[in-house]
Every structure is written in C-alpha cells, then in structure tokens.
Amino acid sequence: MSRVDKKSYKAVSHLNDGDAFEWVLPFCVLALASIGVIMVASASIAFAADVYSDPWYFLKRHLVFLAAGAIGALVVSRISLETWSNLSWTLLIFAVGLLVLVLIPGVGRSVNGSMRWIALGPITVQPAEVAKFCCLIFFASFLTRRHEKLRHWSSFMVPIxxxxxVAILLLLEPDFGSVVVISGTALAMVFLAGARLPHTFLLVGLAACGLALMALISPYRLQRLTTFLDPWGEQFSGGYQLTQSLIAFGRGEWFGVGLGNSVQKLFYLPEAHTDFVFAILAEEWGMLGGLTVIGLYALFTWSLLRLVKKALAQQAFFAALLTFGIAVLIAGQAFVNMGVASGLLPTKGLTLPFVSSGGSSLVVCCALFAVAWRVQKELNEVPGEQKAGGTISKLPIFNPLQLGDRKTGEAA
Known part of the structure; x- marks a missing residue:
C-alpha cells in the first residue's frame, strides 16, 4: 500500500471512529428524560394534590408534553439539514413574531409579573423556547454562508x-435567563465561525457590561443579586427560595433521604418541579444522584462535540456550527439551572433540560436532540451514496481551524 493510500485509509478510518459511540446521544436523552419523569412525579405530588385535587396532575401533563416532544422529534429528524438552512430566515421571522405577539396585552399571559406565555386553548406556548431553536438555525446558516466576510465589521454586525x-424583546417580557443563554450560545458560534479576536472580545465585553448594567438598574434584579450574595440574611423574603434549596442539598448528604421522602417539596420550596427540581433530586438522591445527572449532561455534551469534530473533518460547516450551538445551549442552560439551585448563580427562571416540568422547554429540547441525531445520521452517510442535492455536498463548506491569523484576518 502506497503512502498516499495509507493516509487516505487513516483519514477514512478517523471519520468512522465515532460510529461506535452512536448510542451515547440517545442514551443520555433517554436517561435524563426518565429521571425527569420520576422527579416531576415526586416533586409535584403534594402541590398537585392540594391545588388540583389530583396528585398526578403534573406527571400526566409532563407525559403528554414528553409524548408531543417525541412525535415532534420524529418529524424533525426526517427533515434534512439543507432544508433547515434554507428556512433560517423564515424561522427567525417566525420567532420574532412570537416574541412580539407575547408582549401584546390580551394575547400574552402574565404569570408572576412576566409576559412569557401565549395561551392556545388548554396549552400555553413560551416563545422564548421557540426562539432558542429558531435562532440556532439562523445563526448556523448565516455564519456558514457569510464566513468569508465575517472578519469585517459589516458582516460581523448582522448576526450581532x-x-x-431578540435580546431586547426577551428583556421586555422580562426573561433575563433566556437572554444570557441565547447570547452566550450565539457568541460561541460566532467565535467558532472565525470572527476576529478583537471583534469577539469587544463584543463579549460590551455584552457583559450591558447585562451587568441591566441587572444593576432593575430593582428586582438588583435584589436578586444582593440576596444571592447573602441569602441567609433575607431567608424569609428575597432569599427564601435559595435558602430552602440549600436546605434540600444539605438534607440529601451523600445518598439522599430516599425517593419520595423529600420534605422541601411539601410547600417549603416554590417551583419544586420546575426551576428547582435539581434541589429535590439532590435531597432525595443525595450527592451521588446529583453527580449522576451532571455526568449525563457531560456525556451528552461530549457526544455532541464529537459530532462537531467529525463534521469539521468532513468540512460540513453548517452541521458543525449547528451541533456546537446545541451543545453550548443545552450545557449552558443545565449549568445555569443547577448553579441557581446550588447557590452558585443568582436566581434565574430556567428549566433543567429534559428533566424539569415545562411543556415548551421539553418539546424544544426534544427537537434539538432530533436535529443533532439528524446531523449524526448525515455525517455517517458515505459521500458517494448521498442523494443528489445532499446537505453536506451542497452547503458552503469552511473549516475554522484553517483560518490563518484571526487577528489580522489574512488567509493562511
């Protein structure tokens, strides 16, 4: 075998290295979703029995949305990446329309002082969750098609x-947590796409200053920040949720008090089955259970990053950017949720992906998983066997690892 043939053989073998790990992605999602079903049932049983006279009300609701998410994932997984790329602007306009619609009095539904939901009969839709999905598609498609000009301010400022x-519309709801997650994901995607370092660092600095300023000038956000620094000083007012969550972590110790034996879910910890479900999990399953969930998210993220590496090796840049965005968004949201519950971060209204009770969030997470699954499927196709007009062959290709000098913007 010649030296060239050996190199080609090694390259092909390298591209197929990830085939043995195809099971990791669905395994993590199924494991997290199963844990979610158990924890939603356990965390909500007392609250549901008292408010709805049905201890399994939230479990039934969660299962309905999980079934809807599974059906939606099946549909999404059958749509090619090229189709998603072509629909990017349409999806963005749709998302912006929903974000504007939710702010209209009489259309948007106010809960706890926030206009974040649109009622559609017996169900409610959270536009911010839909916006996460649509923005990922848009940014991945735009950055793929305009990567050659991304190092110039004119093109760089379009996605920004x-x-x-989108961030302004979310802040009007207000939904500060979604702004942080979407902004962080978009900036990470822009950096991967090859934006110049000075542009990226300047933007990150401006975004951080802007978010800090909004937190300081808003009374309730400033109160959250001060109570986060010393929750026990206001344990019966602004720091109530955090102190009750920390008590749950303390009661759990190493192995937990046992499934169903949580005390904090008995009207002590608000939002026990949604934003603070991880605290109840830590109380009932202990540190071991908490580390297991963290490990599943880490494994999920690792699996997606393997897909990113494989997509870059095949020069499928749209697939790489989209998968990278999904990894950052899911991992970032999980980190924020668990960080809030454990007192690492100030309180934010974000659900734990695949685990918390929340219709829109659960369905969108299932859709994101389906897109990642589609990426894995298309990357595993042999190039010669791809259909005419296949995604990987038609979309613009670009490898950010071959950029050259990011500082000067000169090609290698």
Whole structure:
C-alpha cells in the first residue's frame, strides 16, 4: 500500500471512529428524560394534590408534553439539514413574531409579573423556547454562508444586530435567563465561525457590561443579586427560595433521604418541579444522584462535540456550527439551572433540560436532540451514496481551524 493510500485509509478510518459511540446521544436523552419523569412525579405530588385535587396532575401533563416532544422529534429528524438552512430566515421571522405577539396585552399571559406565555386553548406556548431553536438555525446558516466576510465589521454586525433585537424583546417580557443563554450560545458560534479576536472580545465585553448594567438598574434584579450574595440574611423574603434549596442539598448528604421522602417539596420550596427540581433530586438522591445527572449532561455534551469534530473533518460547516450551538445551549442552560439551585448563580427562571416540568422547554429540547441525531445520521452517510442535492455536498463548506491569523484576518 502506497503512502498516499495509507493516509487516505487513516483519514477514512478517523471519520468512522465515532460510529461506535452512536448510542451515547440517545442514551443520555433517554436517561435524563426518565429521571425527569420520576422527579416531576415526586416533586409535584403534594402541590398537585392540594391545588388540583389530583396528585398526578403534573406527571400526566409532563407525559403528554414528553409524548408531543417525541412525535415532534420524529418529524424533525426526517427533515434534512439543507432544508433547515434554507428556512433560517423564515424561522427567525417566525420567532420574532412570537416574541412580539407575547408582549401584546390580551394575547400574552402574565404569570408572576412576566409576559412569557401565549395561551392556545388548554396549552400555553413560551416563545422564548421557540426562539432558542429558531435562532440556532439562523445563526448556523448565516455564519456558514457569510464566513468569508465575517472578519469585517459589516458582516460581523448582522448576526450581532439580530441577537441584540431578540435580546431586547426577551428583556421586555422580562426573561433575563433566556437572554444570557441565547447570547452566550450565539457568541460561541460566532467565535467558532472565525470572527476576529478583537471583534469577539469587544463584543463579549460590551455584552457583559450591558447585562451587568441591566441587572444593576432593575430593582428586582438588583435584589436578586444582593440576596444571592447573602441569602441567609433575607431567608424569609428575597432569599427564601435559595435558602430552602440549600436546605434540600444539605438534607440529601451523600445518598439522599430516599425517593419520595423529600420534605422541601411539601410547600417549603416554590417551583419544586420546575426551576428547582435539581434541589429535590439532590435531597432525595443525595450527592451521588446529583453527580449522576451532571455526568449525563457531560456525556451528552461530549457526544455532541464529537459530532462537531467529525463534521469539521468532513468540512460540513453548517452541521458543525449547528451541533456546537446545541451543545453550548443545552450545557449552558443545565449549568445555569443547577448553579441557581446550588447557590452558585443568582436566581434565574430556567428549566433543567429534559428533566424539569415545562411543556415548551421539553418539546424544544426534544427537537434539538432530533436535529443533532439528524446531523449524526448525515455525517455517517458515505459521500458517494448521498442523494443528489445532499446537505453536506451542497452547503458552503469552511473549516475554522484553517483560518490563518484571526487577528489580522489574512488567509493562511
């Protein structure tokens, strides 16, 4: 075998290295979803029995949305990446329309002082969750098609302007947590796409200053920040949720008090089955259970990053950017949720992906998993066997690892 043939053989073998790990992605999702079903049932049973006279009310609701998410994932997984790329602007306009619609009095539904939901008969839709999915598609498609000009301010500011407009609409709801997650994901994707370092660092600095300023000038956000620094000083007012969550962590110790034996879910910890479900899990399953969930998210993220590496090796840049965005968004949201519950971060209204009770969030997470599954499927196809007009062959290709000098913007 010649030296060239050996190199080609090694390259092909390298591209197929991830085939043995195809099971990791669905395994993590199924494991997290199963844990979610158990924890939603356990965390909500007392509250549901008292408010709805049905201890399994939230479990039934969660199972309905999980079934809807599974059906939606099946549909999404059958749509090619090229189709998603072509629909990017349509999806962005749809998302912006929903974000505007939810702010209209009489259309948007106010809960706890926030206009975040649109009622559609017996169900409610949270536009911020839909916006996460649509923005990922848009940014991945735009950055793929405009990567050659991304190092110039004119092209660099287009996705940033879109991000800023979406962030303003989210802040009007207000939904500060979604702004942080979407902004962080978009900036990470822009960096991977090859934006110049000075542009990226300047933007990150401006975004951080802007978010800090909004937190300081808003009374309730400033109160959350001060109570986060010393929750026990206001344990019966602004720091109530955090102190009750920390008590749950303390009661759990190493191995937990046992499934169903949580005390904090008995009207001590608000939002026990949604934003603070991880605290109840830590109380009932202990540190071991908490580390297991963290490990599943880490494994999920690792699996997605393997897909990113494989996509870059095949020069499928849209697939790489989209998968990278999904990894950052899911991992970032999980980190924020668990960080809030454990007192590492100030309180934010974000659910734990695949685990918390929340219809829109659960369905969108299932859709994101389906997109990642589609990426894995298309990357595993042999190039010669791809259909005419296949995604990987038609979309613009670009490897950010071959950029050259990010500082000067000169090609290698």
């Amino acid at each position: 302007s879109v991000l800023g407009f």
